[in-house]
Amino acid sequence: VSADAEIRQSMFKVVPHLRAFAISLTGNVDRADDLVQETLVRALSNVEKFQPGTSLQAWTFTILRNLFHTEHRKRRREVEDPEGLLAGRLASLPEQGARLDFDDLRIALTKLPYQQREALLLVGAEGLSYEEAAQVCGTHLGTIKSRVNRARTRLAEILGLDANDDFGPDRYVRAIMQDMA
């Protein structure tokens, strides 16, 4: 089996992760799929640049993240509006009781500055170490820690989570558990 074939085979396992990251990052399935497609095409056409023994996942995530940033800069103006409209739905969420679903969380994520969003997703959802996330984002460890911390704080604000509220955080988890049952 050639190295190229091996890498292709390994990429099959990475694709669901790339797609989950892209959907969470963009809040838009179509945009996410375009990003994943472009990532796969770039990765395969630069496969000789991949260093065996290093993480294929980190390598492909770096490609996707860089593509996202390039696209985000180009589309900044048009992206802001749809995100703003979607996020506007959240304003009445706390008053609506236990009705947080994953779509609401995805919309809340789009309210975060994108550098905080990507850091939180890589560490808090994808399970990368802070070091790996720093490598993917091309930044320092301390910067990633700070971005993750700020993202968590902001997300808690957007979702109206309150540690002192008996009906606060738990109700969201209960709602999700009920949804999953």
Place this chain on the structure above:
Amino acid sequence: MATSTKNRDALESGKRRKAAMVDPKLDKNIQGQLGTLLQRMYSDLLHEPVPDRFTQILKGFRPTEPEDRS
């Protein structure tokens, strides 16, 4: 003297406020809840079926996108 103490207190208070802005601390309970939410959402996404076009690309078929100039 009183003014000096007042100024110092104001300075310290300002530093604390700035530190909180730079590195806000989030309640551990809320951190746990957020972690659970994120991981459940992500797990849901990870189990989504992979679109066929990605499988085709990895099998060596080129996508038929406009940017493909081959």
